[in-house]
Amino acid sequence: xxxxxxxxxxxxxxxxxxxxxxxxxxxxxxxxxxxxxxxxxxxxxxxxxxxxxxxxxxxxxxxxxxxxxxxxxxxxxxxxxxxxxxxxxxxxxxxxxxxxxxxxxxxxxxxxxxxxxxxxxxxxxxxxxxxxxxxxxxxxxxxxxxxxxxxxxxxxxxxxxxxxxxxxxxxxxxxxxxxxxxxxxxxxxxxxxxxxxxxxxxxxxxxxxxxxxxxxxxxxxxxxxxxxxxxxxxxxxxxxxxxxxxxxxxxxxxxxxxxxxxxxxxxxxxxxxxxxxxxxxxxxxxxxxxxxxxxxxxxxxxxxxxxxxxxxxxxxxxxxxxxxxxxxxxxxxxxxxxxxxxxxxxxxxxxxxxxxxxxxxxxxxxxxxxxxxxxxxxxxxxxxxxxxxxxxxxxxxxxxxxxxxxxxxxxxxxxxxxxxxxxxxxxxxx
Amino acid sequence: xxxxxxxxxxxxxxxxxxxxxxxxxxxxxxxxxxxxxxxxxxxxxxxxxxxxxxxxxxxxxxxxxxxxxxxxxxxxxxxxxxxxxxxxxxxxxxxxxxxxxxxxxxxxxxxxxxxxxxxxxxxxxxxxxxxxxxxxxxxxxxxxxxxxxxxxxxxxxxxxxxxxxxxxxxxxxxxxxxxxxxxxxxxxxxxxxxxxxxxxxxxxxxxxxxxxxxxxxxxxxxxxxxxxxxxxxxxxxxxxxxxxxxxxxxxxxxxxxxxxxxxxxxxxxxxxxxxxxxxxxxxxxxxxxxxxxxxxxxxxxxxxxxxxxxxxxxxxxxxxxxxxxxxxxxxxxxxxxxxxxxxxxxxxxxxxxxxxxxxxxxxxxxxxxxxxxxxxxxxxxxxxxxxxxxxxxxxxxxxxxxxxxxxxxxxxxxxxxxxxxxxxxxxxxx
Numbered sequence: 001x002x003x004x005x006x007x008x009x010x011x012x013x014x015x016x017x018x019x020x021x022x023x024x025x026x027x028x029x030x031x032x033x034x035x036x037x038x039x040x041x042x043x044x045x046x047x048x049x050x051x052x053x054x055x056x057x058x059x060x061x062x063x064x065x066x067x068x069x070x071x072x073x074x075x076x077x078x079x080x081x082x083x084x085x086x087x088x089x090x091x092x093x094x095x096x097x098x099x100x101x102x103x104x105x106x107x108x109x110x111x112x113x114x115x116x117x118x119x120x121x122x123x124x125x126x127x128x129x130x131x132x133x134x135x136x137x138x139x140x141x142x143x144x145x146x147x148x149x150x151x152x153x154x155x156x157x158x159x160x161x162x163x164x165x166x167x168x169x170x171x172x173x174x175x176x177x178x179x180x181x182x183x184x185x186x187x188x189x190x191x192x193x194x195x196x197x198x199x200x201x202x203x204x205x206x207x208x209x210x211x212x213x214x215x216x217x218x219x220x221x222x223x224x225x226x227x228x229x230x231x232x233x234x235x236x237x238x239x240x241x242x243x244x245x246x247x248x249x250x251x252x253x254x255x256x257x258x259x260x261x262x263x264x265x266x267x268x269x270x271x272x273x274x275x276x277x278x279x280x281x282x283x284x285x286x287x288x289x290x291x292x293x294x295x296x297x298x299x300x301x302x303x304x305x306x307x308x309x310x311x312x313x314x315x316x317x318x319x320x321x322x323x324x325x326x327x328x329x330x331x332x333x334x335x336x337x338x339x340x341x342x343x344x345x346x347x348x349x350x351x352x353x354x355x356x357x358x359x360x361x362x363x364x365x366x367x368x369x370x371x372x373x374x375x376x377x378x379x380x381x382x383x384x385x386x387x388x389x390x391x392x393x394x395x396x397x398x399x400x401x402x403x404x405x406x407x408x409x410x411x412x413x414x415x416x417x418x419x420x421x422x423x424x425x426x427x428x429x430x
Numbered sequence: 431x432x433x434x435x436x437x438x439x440x441x442x443x444x445x446x447x448x449x450x451x452x453x454x455x456x457x458x459x460x461x462x463x464x465x466x467x468x469x470x471x472x473x474x475x476x477x478x479x480x481x482x483x484x485x486x487x488x489x490x491x492x493x494x495x496x497x498x499x500x501x502x503x504x505x506x507x508x509x510x511x512x513x514x515x516x517x518x519x520x521x522x523x524x525x526x527x528x529x530x531x532x533x534x535x536x537x538x539x540x541x542x543x544x545x546x547x548x549x550x551x552x553x554x555x556x557x558x559x560x561x562x563x564x565x566x567x568x569x570x571x572x573x574x575x576x577x578x579x580x581x582x583x584x585x586x587x588x589x590x591x592x593x594x595x596x597x598x599x600x601x602x603x604x605x606x607x608x609x610x611x612x613x614x615x616x617x618x619x620x621x622x623x624x625x626x627x628x629x630x631x632x633x634x635x636x637x638x639x640x641x642x643x644x645x646x647x648x649x650x651x652x653x654x655x656x657x658x659x660x661x662x663x664x665x666x667x668x669x670x671x672x673x674x675x676x677x678x679x680x681x682x683x684x685x686x687x688x689x690x691x692x693x694x695x696x697x698x699x700x701x702x703x704x705x706x707x708x709x710x711x712x713x714x715x716x717x718x719x720x721x722x723x724x725x726x727x728x729x730x731x732x733x734x735x736x737x738x739x740x741x742x743x744x745x746x747x748x749x750x751x752x753x754x755x756x757x758x759x760x761x762x763x764x765x766x767x768x769x770x771x772x773x774x775x776x777x778x779x780x781x782x783x784x785x786x787x788x789x790x791x792x793x794x795x796x797x798x799x800x801x802x803x804x805x806x807x808x809x810x811x812x813x814x815x816x817x818x819x820x821x822x823x824x825x826x827x828x829x830x831x832x833x834x835x836x837x838x839x840x841x842x843x844x845x846x847x848x849x850x851x852x853x854x855x856x857x858x859x860x
Contacts, residue, residue: 194732222820262737281740283733287776292722299751302624303713307692310711310740321729346717390652 010314012425013373015275016356017409019268019316019423020370024360024411026267027190027259027418029057034064036258038186043117046183047071047086048107048176050100050132051125051202052361053190055081055088056415058123061188062086072110073123074103074131079361079413094152094366096133096145104134104171111176114183116252122176122185126192126361126417128202129162134170138234144168147225154223155326157287158193162203164225166242167216167235169203173242176205177253187255192419194285194321196262198255208250209242216240260284261320261418264360268318268423277425278315280304284419286321290335291393293323294342297424301343301353304426313352317424325365331397334365336420337372341398343424344374345389351376352427358409361417365399370411371421372402381405440744442855443803445705446786447839449698449746449853450800454790454841456697457620457689457848459487464494466688468616471549476613477501477516478537478606479553480530480561481632482791483620485511485518486845487553491618492516502540503553504533504561509791509843524582524796526563526575534564534601541606544613546682552606552615556622556791556847558632559592564600568664574598577655584653585756587717588623592633594655596672597646597665599633603672606635607683617685622849624715624751626692628685638680639672646670690714691750691848694790698748698853707855708745710734714849716751720765721823723753724772727854731773731783734856743782747854755795761827764795766850767802771828773854774804775819781806782857788839791847795829800841801851802832811835 025031047061047069054073059081062069071086076093091100111120135144147168151161166173177185187206189198199207213235220227220235227235234240243249261284269279282300286293300317303309310317323335333341336357347353358364358371382389385404392401402408455461477491477499484503489511492499501516506523521530541550565574577598581591596603607615617636619628629637643665650657650665657665664670673679691714699709712730716723730747733739740747753765763771766787777783788794788801812819815834822831832838 194729195736262733262739265739281733281737282730283737283739285729285732285736286726287729288722288725289719292718293726295718296716296723296726299624299715299717299749300712302715303692303711306625306715307711307713309692309713319729 010427012354012375012427016354016373016423016425019271020356020358020421022271023264023268023421024414024416026264027360027416029053029060029416032259033057033060033188036188036256037061037064038119040067041117041119041184043115045069045119045121046110047073047121047123048110049073049123050128052076052079052127052417053125053415054123055079055083057125057188058083058086058088061121072103072107074100076127076131079415081415091131093127093130095149096130100131100133101141104132108171108179111180114180116182118183120180120183120185122187122206124187124202124205125190126202126419129165132171132205136168136170136234136240139168139231143228143231147227150225151223153327154225155324156219156223157324158322159200160219162200163211164216164219165203166209166211167213167240168231172203172205173209174204174207178243178249181249182252185253189255189257190259190416190418191257191261192417196257196260198257206253207255208245208247210245213240259418264418264421265318265320272316276314278311280311280315280317282317282319284320286319288323290323290325290338291342294339295346298343298346301347301424301426302350305350305352313426313428315426319422320419322419325396327396329395329397331392331395331400332367333396333399334359334367336364337398337402338396340372340374341389341393341401344378345393349376349379352429353424355424356409357420357422360414360419360421362411362414367399368410369408371409373407373409378405440857442784442805442857446784446803446853446855449701450786450788450851452701453694453698453851454844454846456694457790457846459483459490459846462689463487463490463618466618466686467491467494468549470497471547471614473545473547475499475549475551476540477503477551477553478540479503480558481555482506482509482557482847483555483845484553485509485513487555487618488513488516488518491551502533502537504530506557506561509845511845521561523557523560525579526560530561530563531571534562538601538609541610544610546612548613550610550613550615552617552636554617554632554635555620556632556849559595562601562635566598566600566664566670569598569661573658573661577657580655581653583757584655585754586649586653587754588752589630590649592630593641594646594649595633596639596641597643597670598661602633602635603639604634604637608673608679611679612682615683619685619687620689620846620848621687621691622847626687626690628687636683637685638675638677640675643670689848694848694851695748695750702746706744708741710741710745710747712747712749714750716749718753720753720755720768721772724769725776728773728776731777731854731856732780735780735782743856743858745856749852750849752849755826757826759825759827761822761825761830762797763826763829764789764797766794767828767832768826769852770802770804771819771823771831774808775823779806779809782859783854785854786839787850787852790844790849790851792841792844797829798840799838801839803837803839808835
């Protein structure tokens with residue numbers, strides 16, 4: 001940040017945290033949702049929904065809605081928020097549990113028997129897939145859960161996982177919207193996927209599904225996921241097929257995206273620009289094995305430091321999307337921590353480069369942190385504590401390393417979810 | 431390219447090829463070397479050197495030099511160029527052979543017995559490591575060759591490979607400069623590594639070496655490379671240690687970089703900008719597993735297409751560096767072809783995105799092509815031929831796929847080497 005007396009030293013950790021907070025704030029339902037609400041209907045308004053932002057979205061609807069309102073949403077344990085008229089149920093994510101299944105069954109009941117004058121507001125955000133885990137007839141809860149767990153371990157991307165989930169589900173892939181007919185259905189959606197395709201977010205319970213049962217079977221084969229004969233029989237039956245785009249039963253269904261990963265990145269970019277740090281938006285669609293993404297973005301950061309490209313320092317490389325972690329070790333750590341550890345190793349102590357990576361939902365993987373922070377001295381400080389960063393990475397144990405360094409980023413559940421947030425700051429030479 | 435009558439259709443393949451040619455041209459010795467030559471000495475001038483650009487560099491010296499000149503350089507088979515006074519020997523790369531070993535021994539002989547009035551011009555470019563493969567006393571040629579082959583298969587990065595090579599060599603890691611004392615030594619270097627560190631390029635035969643024998647041993651252990659007891663004994667002996675920075679014996683040695691990967695990328699950027707395509711320089715330091723780099727850069731390209739970030743279409747993402755391929759299958763293909771196939775799979779036919787990736791030396795891996803080209807219809811055309819792109823990638827068989835499609839980029843040896851070149855073009859919607 002320039003001023004007349006010369007450049008003042010920035011606090012990189014505080015600055016990067018400010019960017020992250022701006023991104024999360026831009027995706028907050030309280031800030032974004034009201035402007036997208038339809039007018040109240042003649043009949044009843046039923047609020048249903050699921051996802052890490054479901055409680056916060058329900059609270060935002062309550063705050064803005066004129067008229068009667070009732071309903072039920074399901075969110076992740078710890079992601080609840082106070083509501084008055086819409087019941088909030090908490091359930092397990094990423095591993096589904098019985099609480100989620102029961103909530104999904106109640107939601108399906110709740111939208112049945114409505115009339116053409118009624119309106120269903122369906123609040124969908126990331127995490128809805130696991131939270132609305134109600135198996136299709138003929139598939140047991142345990143089987144669906146085992147397949148889901150295997151998918152999460154397999155390194156399959158979110159689109160592949162959702163294709164399988166939709167074809168084993170009683171509620172996903174447009175089935176919730178079908179159940180609500182003949183009522184009007186408005187899906188209000190916070191995107192956590194690159195491309196912001198409503199059919200993909202939360203496995204699209206209100207959206208016709210272009211994927212097929214045959215594709216779901218192919219994915220199980222490709223990732224060598226074991227499936228019982230009854231699951232295979234289900235996927236080979238017509239009953240497993242989801243409604244397809246163009247289906248006339250979707251005439252009274254509309255879907256709108258109320259917050260996106262890219263808008264969150266743009267908010268962070270605005271904050272950086274305002275203090276004289278050039279933002280470079282690498283986009284909301286970064287995928288790949290977390291440790292390899294770390295190596296690649298290290299290369300971009302080193303180029304900025306050495307060659308002023310893609311931008312001259314001070315600059316910050318911003319990106320979203322969702323990396324994957326193929327588990328090889330037995331350590332602790334989410335994909336953002338793993339990304340950061342690989343980034344630190346690839347940067348090898350390069351001066352003036354700092355980074356924060358965190359999940360905008362506030363929880364990186366299954367630990368209690370949103371993400372972590374690295375600085376040029378990360379590897380040296382780890383070594384001073386007797387930690388071996390390469391060994392930690394080999395063990396998928398980045399959380400333990402960052403915890404020992406005191407470099408976790410902890411926010412608690414943010415009650416929204418626009419996927420991962422990564423910011424790599426390249427400071428000017430003094 | 432805008433004009434008054436509206437945008438004319440660009441030929442993406444031809445355009446991307448123009449960028450590649452501009453990058454190679456910017457790294458050509460004929461274009462860059464003359465300006466860096468020192469004045470002729472009182473005594474003799476001996477030209478030695480090695481690398482994929484060695485013959486072209488020798489020819490450039492001959493064209494510009496005033497005064498007597500003699501010497502010997504070694505280049506890769508097929509990378510020779512006509513010279514009059516400097517002998518050009520061809521040898522094997524990346525697997526060293528006896529021709530390279532003999533040439534290295536002759537080069538060491540050639541610089542011995544010089545005086546303070548003499549000058550050695552040492553022409554170094556990428557590939558010099560393999561071409562100057564002369565084992566240290568106590569290490570057999572076969573052992574050194576086996577270790578080098580194992581390193582190439584291991585996924586180790588170029589810095590790690592060079593550390594091992596220097597400590598098993600009679601000529602690398604500054605040893606050539608030591609042999610030339612008391613003559614003046616000027617290293618003229620074409621960089622093929624991120625950061626352009628002279629100690630790393632071609633294993634730095636004229637540059638003091640900061641790496642140690644102990645590090646070389648650690649790298650062999652980390653990548654589980656088998657080493658014989660005699661190799662281990664050598665690396666544990668003082669004789670294996672290279673001269674370190676600050677060594678007084680380097681007072682009459684200087685090194686200058688005459689061409690770099692980044693300058694080559696900048697030349698391509700200039701060509702793009704001149705026709706109204708915004709260049710985004712992601713830098714010269716992209717490393718990582720080739721297929722993962724493809725996924726990551728697909729994300730950046732998709733963001734450009736969807737969100738105008740990091741730049742609005744038409745734009746081109748330019749990057750250099752060197753990806754790695756961990757061999758799992760038995761197919762054919764270099765790292766650029768593998769990168770492109772993974773990129774095409776991740777892009778999944780996204781419209782308006784085209785890419786070219788190629789090795790600036792003209793040879794991608796051990797095939798006869800420099801690289802290849804992809805378009806939105808790459809996957810569809812492969813499927814029409816009965817090819818399975820995912821299976822090709824699993825088999826490390828990208829070359830076969832691009833050969834079948836007629837989408838190889840073939841240049842023959844370019845007689846320079848500034849590492850990989852990648853250009854991803856995002857066209858405007860019509």
